Amino acid sequence: MSSAPVRHDPPTEPGPAALDDTSAFADLGLRAELLGALTALGYEEPTPIQREAIPPLLAGRDLLGQAATGTGKTAAFALPLLQRMPDDRPGGAPVALVLVPTRELAVQVSEAFHRYGKDLGARVLPIYGGQPIGRQLRALDLGVDVVVATPGRALDHIARGTLDLGALATVVLDEADEMLDMGFAEDIEAILEHAPEQRQTVLFSATMPARIDGLARKHLTDPVRILIAREQPVAGEAPRVRQSAYIVARAHKPAALGRVLDVESPTAAIVFCRSREEVDRLTETMNGRGYRAEALHGGMSQEQRDRVMGRLRTGTADLLVATDVAARGLDVEQLTHVVNYDVPSAPESYVHRIGRVGRAGREGVAITLAEPREHRMLKTIERVTGQRIAIDKIPTVADMRTRRLELTQGALRESLLEDDLDPYRAIVESLTDEFDLVEVALAAVKLAHEATSPGSDDEEEIPQVPVRGPREGRPEAGGRGERRGGARPRSGGTTQVFIGLGRRAGVRPQDLVGAITGETGISGRDIGSIEIADRFSLVEVPQGVADEVIAGLRGSTIKGRKATVRRDRDGDGGGERRFDGADRRERRDRDFDRRDRR
Ligand code: AMP
Numbered sequence: 001m002s003s004a005p006v007r008h009d010p011p012t013e014p015g016p017a018a019l020d021d022t023s024a025f026a027d028l029g030l031r032a033e034l035l036g037a038l039t040a041l042g043y044e045e046p047t048p049i050q051r052e053a054i055p056p057l058l059a060g061r062d063l064l065g066q067a068a069t070g071t072g073k074t075a076a077f078a079l080p081l082l083q084r085m086p087d088d089r090p091g092g093a094p095v096a097l098v099l100v101p102t103r104e105l106a107v108q109v110s111e112a113f114h115r116y117g118k119d120l121g122a123r124v125l126p127i128y129g130g131q132p133i134g135r136q137l138r139a140l141d142l143g144v145d146v147v148v149a150t151p152g153r154a155l156d157h158i159a160r161g162t163l164d165l166g167a168l169a170t171v172v173l174d175e176a177d178e179m180l181d182m183g184f185a186e187d188i189e190a191i192l193e194h195a196p197e198q199r200q201t202v203l204f205s206a207t208m209p210a211r212i213d214g215l216a217r218k219h220l221t222d223p224v225r226i227l228i229a230r231e232q233p234v235a236g237e238a239p240r241v242r243q244s245a246y247i248v249a250r251a252h253k254p255a256a257l258g259r260v261l262d263v264e265s266p267t268a269a270i271v272f273c274r275s276r277e278e279v280d281r282l283t284e285t286m287n288g289r290g291y292r293a294e295a296l297h298g299g300m301s302q303e304q305r306d307r308v309m310g311r312l313r314t315g316t317a318d319l320l321v322a323t324d325v326a327a328r329g330l331d332v333e334q335l336t337h338v339v340n341y342d343v344p345s346a347p348e349s350y351v352h353r354i355g356r357v358g359r360a361g362r363e364g365v366a367i368t369l370a371e372p373r374e375h376r377m378l379k380t381i382e383r384v385t386g387q388r389i390a391i392d393k394i395p396t397v398a399d400m401r402t403r404r405l406e407l408t409q410g411a412l413r414e415s416l417l418e419d420d421l422d423p424y425r426a427i428v429e430s431l432t433d434e435f436d437l438v439e440v441a442l443a444a445v446k447l448a449h450e451a452t453s454p455g456s457d458d459e460e461e462i463p464q465v466p467v468r469g470p471r472e473g474r475p476e477a478g479g480r481g482e483r484r485g486g487a488r489p490r491s492g493g494t495t496q497v498f499i500g501l502g503r504r505a506g507v508r509p510q511d512l513v514g515a516i517t518g519e520t521g522i523s524g525r526d527i528g529s530i531e532i533a534d535r536f537s538l539v540e541v542p543q544g545v546a547d548e549v550i551a552g553l554r555g556s557t558i559k560g561r562k563a564t565v566r567r568d569r570d571g572d573g574g575g576e577r578r579f580d581g582a583d584r585r586e587r588r589d590r591d592f593d594r595r596d597r598r
Contacts, residue, residue, distance in 0.1 A: 028054040031083055033119035041115060042276030044298045044325040047072035047345035049228045054080050060200055062223040064216045068206040069175075070343045070377035071228050074112045077172050077202050082117040084169065084200075085145055092143030093167035094125075097195070099151050099188065101178040103128035103518040109174065110148040122146060127163075129153045129511055130518070130557050137162055151179060151187035152510050158194050165194045176205040176212055182513045182524045185211075192219055206376055228346055241338075241354050241364035244390045245378055247465040249521070252394075253341065253369050254285045255462055259395045260367055261291065261319070263403050266337035268312065270320045270327065272353055273341045282341060283321045296322040296330075324349060332356070340368040343377045347384035372465050372521025394462050408449040465521055494528055495546040499537045499553060500564030507532055511558055512539055519552030520545070538568055 024045040025038050046054065049067045057063055057080035067073040081096050089095065100106050103126075110126040117124065125144040127136045129152055136153075140162050147154070147163065157163035171192065173179065179188060192201075201220050205212045216223065248256045261269065273279045276297040286293040294308045294317040305326070311317040312332065320332070324344075338357050344350040350368075358364025368389065370378055382389050395403070415421070431440045501507050509530045516539070517524050528540030541549050546567060553565040 024051075029058050030054065030079055034079055034083060034116060036119055037116050042278065042280075042297070042299075042323075043075075043274075044276065044323050047076075048348070049073050049226065049345070050076045050079070052226045052228075053077065053224075056224040057081070057200070057202065058083060060084070062200060062220040063202045063226065064220055064223040065202070065204045065226040065228070066206070066208050067204055067226070067228040068377045068380055070345060070374045072345045073174075073204050074109055075116065077174070077204065078109070078113050078116050081146065081170050081172070082113065082120055082122055085117075085120065085122060089143075089145060091167060092141070093164040094144050094147045095167055096146045096170045096172070097154070097165065097168055097191075098146065098148040098172040098174055099154065099179065099184075099191065100148060100174045101150065101182055101184065101517070101524065102514050103130055103150060105175065106148050106150055110146075113146055113148065117146075124148065127153050127157065128518075129514055130560065132560060150510075150514055151184040151191060152508065152514070154191055155187050158191065165191070166196065168195045168199055170200040170202065171195055172202040172204070173215070174204050176203050176215060177207045177209065178524050180211055180215070182510045183508075184510055185215075187510075188215070206380075241358040241366045243354065243366045243368075243387060244392045245368040245370050246392055246394050247370055247372055247375060247521075248394060248462065249465060250371055252462045254282065254289065256369060256394050257282075257286070257339065257341065258289050258291070259400060259462070260339070260369075261337075262400060263395050264337060264365060264367070265407070266365070268320075268332055268335045269318070269337035269339060270322055270332065270335060270356065271339040271341050272327070272344070273321060273323060274345070276323060278341070279321050279323055279326075286319060286321065291319055292317045293319040293321050296320055296326045298323060298325040300326070324353070327353075327356075336363065337365045337367065340366070343368055343370045343374040343381070347381045350381050351385060376523075393464055397461055405449065408445065408452060411452065412445065412448065493543040494540045495543045496568035497539045497541055497546060497549055497553070498564070498566050498568040499539065499558065500535070501558055501561060502533045502535045502537050504534050505561060506559050507537055512537060515553060515556055515558050516541070516549055519556045520548050522549065 025043070026035055028046060028051065030038075049065060049071045053063060053065055053073075053076040057077060063077075065073065065076070067076075077098075085095055098109055100109055106126040106128045110124045113122060113124040123142075123144045124146045125136070125139045126148045127140075128150040131153075133156070136157070140147075140157070149157075149163075154163060158165065173188065179185075201223075203212070203216050203220060203223075246256055246260065257271070271282065271293075273282055276299050279295045279297045283293045283295040294311055296305060296308050300308075308317070308320070309330075312320055320327075321341075335357050338354050340350065340353060344353060354364070354366035357366065368378065378389055428437075428440060499507075499512065509532065512530055512532075513524050513527055516522055516527060522541070522545055526542055526545070528542075529538075530540070531538040539549075550565050550567070553563070557563075
């Protein structure tokens with residue numbers, strides 16, 4: 001990597017040195033215990049949704065927020081909710097209930113509550129279908145402050161009298177559009193009927209179809225409205241940069257980053273992370289993998305920062321791993337690549353980051369590593385910037401080998417053009433007495449290749465996460481009823497998956513959708529029609545993800561039971577033969593229902 005001169009911009013933004021740890025969070029009115037947790041997590045500043053949502057939520061207002069996963073919305077509601085928790089909580093009944101569409105999200109959100117609320121002694125319990133109910137009963141019995149639940153299981157507990165909503169001060173509906181899509185509308189209504197009338201209600205949704213508006217009008221009182229991902233401010237402003245993204249599971253991100261960097265061979269690259277903690281971890285990992293990475297974050301002294309920038313300038317470092325705050329006001333000339341290690345929390349932040357390359361007519365490349373669940377945020381960024389982000393396949397082991405050979409070939413060509421080969425002539429001449437000239441050349445190429453390419457420690461295939469089709473063109477409202485069954489038109493084929501549990505086992509459409517979305521990276525919207533017979537169910541999924549769905553369901557339980565899961569042998573529609581009369585009637589009614597809605 002060549003030297004990368006560094007210049008500091010005039011301070012149009014606050015310079016990182018001026019930033020005091022979590023001061024921006026303190027300005028929002030958060031208490032010391034929460035600030036301490038945020039510092040420990042390495043959060044340097046609030047994301048836009050946090051900046052806008054935390055003050056009104058602390059003041060007890062209702063809130064209607066449009067924000068997707070990846071915007072930091074969980075902390076936006078969790079922090080105020082923890083702060084508003086009374087210090088003396090003698091009773092066992094929860095003061096807050098968060099409803100989420102899937103078990104995966106229930107676990108994630110409660111982990112977030114634990115992380116933020118550990119110094120406040122918050123007792124948080126996730127409850128979702130598929131988990132043994134006994135454990136949940138014992139935990140509820142001992143007393144909890146916050147329950148994070150999927151609607152079906154929450155209602156089960158309410159019906160049993162084991163979840164008392166009488167003390168609730170706040171109810172959060174997270175990913176409300178997903179919950180409605182999964183057929184949870186009636187469950188949500190029933191749950192809210194059991195909650196005290198005097199309460200704070202918070203609703204977050206990635207999209208705002210009419211049904212969400214209706215839900216908000218019915219249950220929210222004079223809510224503050226927040227829309228993250230505004231359409232106007234940055235449209236057309238994004239620089240012309242080659243933009244691409246890779247969909248990759250979190251565990252494979254460091255390997256994927258290494259591969260992408262190897263293929264791209266940047267002159268100078270900056271990798272953006274969300275928190276200091278991640279900056280430190282990734283710097284260490286990348287150094288361990290043979291890259292010369294330097295960390296840059298807001299917690300470093302000016303002297304440390306200068307030293308890092310010096311190493312980048314002189315070419316002794318390849319990569320700068322930084323938080324947004326630390327990279328402010330920093331302009332690295334010859335920077336060719338910006339990598340978003342996570343999808344940025346707002347389109348504005350994406351635009352700002354990638355604006356660091358492609359300046360003054362130079363070529364710029366922006367690469368984003370997105371987790372499957374962040375795919376939606378990518379789409380939002382595309383919409384806001386009006387530019388396409390191509391989804392690329394992570395280079396395979398074979399791609400890497402080919403690329404490394406190409407690099408060796410390029411290096412040899414350069415060497416041949418330089419005029420400094422004479423000192424080696426005697427070696428070649430003496431070897432050709434004994435060996436064929438081509439063989440001598442082959443051995444020399446092998447040695448050169450091995451000396452410059454990393455060893456074979458990166459031979460593991462990174463699973464390619466199937467990329468789902470674009471969601472645009474999907475009717476926002478009314479396209480699907482509360483009951484599942486309206487197969488969405490899609491371009492690829494679909495496959496029916498057979499699950500050996502049906503109505504008799506108490507299986508409902510939302511249990512199947514919850515199990516599938518919880519165990520795979522697939523969104524509820526990608527699931528087509530669901531047919532539930534007495535003893536089995538059939539679920540329609542896109543062909544490309546059928547194996548992932550089958551593997552995911554085999555590894556989990558539905559209604560606490562293991563089920564036979566396989567491709568439906570009779571194929572599309574043929575499964576009808578196994579339905580009894582009542583099942584057929586129900587299926588016919590649904591078909592009518594489906595036709596009506598088209
Ligand atoms: P969410 O949109 O709630 O799913 O959050 C996305 C990710 O951003 C999570 O991994 C959070 O830990 C992280 N995150 C949330 N707020 C911040 C912040 N202010 N600074 C850095 N990371 C954050």
